[in-house]
Amino acid sequence: MQITKNISNFTSRNKKCMPDTKKDIINRLRKDILLWEGFKPPQAGNAGTFGLGPVEAAFPNSVFPTGTIHEMLCPAQEQVAATTGFMAGILTSLMQQGGVCLWIGVSRRLFPPSLMVFGVEPDRVIFVDLQREKDVLWAMEEALKCEGLAAVVAELREINFAQSRRLQLAVENSRVTGFLLRNDPRKVGATTCVARWQITPLPSKLADDLPGVGFPRWQVDLLKVRNGNPGSWKLEWVDGSFVVIDEKVIANEVLERKAG
């Protein structure tokens, strides 16, 4: 009772002094909470965006988190392909400064020349092909400890919370960005990853109903995100950058066409 009264006093006083700063205060408080929770703001000189547009807005501070681990769920083979494409688009920005990416997997099917479409030079990716899943975790942890890398991608089927915590500890020191590509996961448990994604391919569209296959288009679902807002978007990879497809625009186009 006492507390609510205090708060109402506080808000009313604020309203009186600066009525339109209430939102600012809440934003500032949110940022403070993030800091107290140990969330580091992006480093200076590292402010390059990933061209993800509204997707980035779902993250705290509206910045795509680097120096952490992202988890990508791919229950089907087709989703692995789509995820590879989406991830390669992000890797392009990460590898801009001449960095190297390490790709660790057990039965890798990635075809290196296809990375070129997404702007990643395939000769700057080093592939580590292992026999056992256990070795993948070890290799990923070793790689994440190496500060020189731009990103580390690991294809894994299963990972438990303890294992993901080891990776998170490695990443906190080195600030390397990690991606866990979970092919055909049997069980999706809690992990320390900062975000959990699921990418599904969508039918492509060409202008004016031309024949042929258009630009790769995906349904990007951000299922879980630490301190952010999960969401769902439709993205397309056009000429070396992500384009977010606005549903309304499409709807309007269809209407116009129908009317025309």
Place this chain on the structure above:
Amino acid sequence: MQRRFVSIWFRHLTTDWLTLRRPELREVPFVFAASVRGRIVVTAANVLAKANGITAGMAAADAKAIVPSLEVVDDIPGQAAKLLKALGEWCIRYTPLIAADLPDGLILDVSGCAHLWGGERAYLGAIIKILRSKGYDARGAMADTVGTAWAVARFGRVKPIIESDRQADALLPLPPAALRLEPVILERLQKLGFYTIKSFIGIGRSVLRRRFGQGFLLRLDQALGSEDEPLQLLQPVEPYQERLPCLEPIRTETGIEIAIKKLLESLCLRLQGEGKGLRTAILKCYRVDGQLIEVSIGTNRASHHIGHLFKLFELKISSIEPALGIELFILEAPKVEDVDPVQEVLWSPEGCGLEDASLAELLDRLANKIGAGSIHRYLPDEHYWPERSIKIARSLKEKPGTAWRTDRPRPSLLLPRPERIEVTSLIPDYPPMLFIYKNKVHQVKKADGPERIEREWWLESGEHRDYYYVEDQDGSRYWLFRSGHYSGNQSGQWFIHGFFA
């Protein structure tokens, strides 16, 4: 490689040296003399003295009688050896393998060196010319064996450079003294009338051995090249090796760790001083029960970083079985390379290139645990056939020879081998209307193609492939192909080869 040797003969080694020290002696006949069994005997004579008939071994009093103005200087024992050592070390600029050939010569192992001076003639000429310009009366010769080079330098009259495998021809006209024989044997040969090597080289070996002993045959074989002749090098090439004997046999893991650290410290210190780093290292553990255990590591680039190398060995310690104890550790570095000096980066924002040391160290760690064969990097190859369009890079430094192609769609995932699918399609070259892959029916809604890729007949035989880029009702994109032209039996011709993003 064909081995080549140069023999340099200093005709007046000690007297030339004294002339350099005391230029006023240049115009004066002088000799070195030493006391031998109560007599003062000439040990070396300069050019002017020799011209008057004074030779080494003559009594100093006799020499004085021939040339009254002769100056006699006390011999300095060991001076010749000292001079040869200094001259030999100076000659290291021409080859690293140099031996002193007492009393008055040098032997240079010049295998693979001469081309740096533009051929053997220029090489030998450069050495002799510079020695003569310094004031030493030097003669040199080059041949396949030490013996022949020695003989030609001292007795040769025709040419100083003997071509490969022609040492027998060069030796034939020379006197037996050219074979570096003992005076007793030389005297015997003289008595028997063997004035040139030609006159006895055809005699049976058993006869020669009986008459002149085994040493005579050895010298002959060394000159001809059928016997090897080891050199006592002035600066021996030391192998990169460290030893650590233990007072008590080592049986624990900590003990082995300490041993490896100690060995690495001393080896890396030496490598660092020479600006080198090791590419492979072998640790040999000699056990008390006579067994030898070896573990080896390899690095992607030359390294003399103790911490890094220790980490690589750390992964191998578990495979060392000490049993009753290890009494001797030996660390060898058989493969050593120059280290590129690393320039410190003041500020690197993020990521580093392929040349970075930390990346190489990471790959070393991975390679030592899981094997170097499982780490790949790919470069474009000039083939249209998808499986052959990439090749494995041999090193981290290798750059793509050609650009990556982007003009044709290529799938994100490529199946290691194409898988058969069931298809309904129009003839002749339409994409499929539907296909069945893993018991699932995919209705093809959009398609691109065909892109025909011919098989490279000079590499393998078989049908060409017509590739289609198709999209099904769910939006999944696939890479399908038909193998060859349609034939009577249409089933089994269609394959799925990849998945697009």
